[in-house]
Amino acid sequence: MDLSKEQAVNTAIRCAKEYKSKLANTRILIIYRDRASNEIKSLEILFRPSNFQHLTGLLMVDDNGQERSGTAMEFYRRCLSIPFITKDEIIFKVDGTTPLKLGALPSLMDLTKITKICGNYNNTKKSLEADAIVGGVNFSLAISKYENSSHEFFPRSALMEDIRSLVDNPSQVLGILQKPVNDDGKYMQIKYVAKGITLKKVAFPPELEDVISIS
Numbered sequence: 001m002d003l004s005k006e007q008a009v010n011t012a013i014r015c016a017k018e019y020k021s022k023l024a025n026t027r028i029l030i031i032y033r034d035r036a037s038n039e040i041k042s043l044e045i046l047f048r049p050s051n052f053q054h055l056t057g058l059l060m061v062d063d064n065g066q067e068r069s070g071t072a073m074e075f076y077r078r079c080l081s082i083p084f085i086t087k088d089e090i091i092f093k094v095d096g097t098t099p100l101k102l103g104a105l106p107s108l109m110d111l112t113k114i115t116k117i118c119g120n121y122n123n124t125k126k127s128l129e130a131d132a133i134v135g136g137v138n139f140s141l142a143i144s145k146y147e148n149s150s151h152e153f154f155p156r157s158a159l160m161e162d163i164r165s166l167v168d169n170p171s172q173v174l175g176i177l178q179k180p181v182n183d184d185g186k187y188m189q190i191k192y193v194a195k196g197i198t199l200k201k202v203a204f205p206p207e208l209e210d211v212i213s214i215s
Helices: 005-022 049-056 072-080 098-108
Strands: 026-033 040-047 058-060 090-092 117-120 132-135 140-145 152-159 171-180 189-193
Touching: 005 049, 005 072, 005 090, 005 098, 040 132, 040 140, 049 058, 049 072, 049 098, 049 152, 058 072, 098 152
Parallel strands: 040 152
Antiparallel strands: 026 040, 026 171, 058 090, 117 132, 117 171, 132 140, 140 152, 171 189
16 A cells, blocks of 8 residues: 555554553453363453554654664654654655554554454464464454563554454454553453453453452
């Protein structure tokens, strides 16, 4: 898809505002029924301000047009406040994924509404690094595990692709909960419940019972 730098900057600025209000500095807990084992399992996605730049596929450059490193927080701040980031300060990734990332970015802001399926990534796309995928038939989010963690993930890439072609075990998402990233208390804010599911009646494993409070 054709995308100008002006359009790219406008999309980044618009989505940064939504990212701040809906996702930044929060944890999202996805509860699902594993299709292979029929067990109730969960995964956590941590959304930090520093993740936003990578999700846009945009790179910041210096006055000579050379890529600058370590700009994640600067990029995020400049998308949120004056002086806003400009087209002269960014370039697209050379692998051609920037227009695809920016095309999917607006849908990511409604992740808690549109995620119906999750599963382990099947490694069908050579350019995509991920451990798992969450999403639905029109949108998916690739996520990777934090090192030394069995259940905490960070967002990798938003894709306008059917999740069923990206996972080897498409499993039904039963519910989604959210809380501040540094909140040590239980999950209490319910963002999504699958049709026909009553979370209070679900037999959660002990490790889930310890971290959620369903009223």
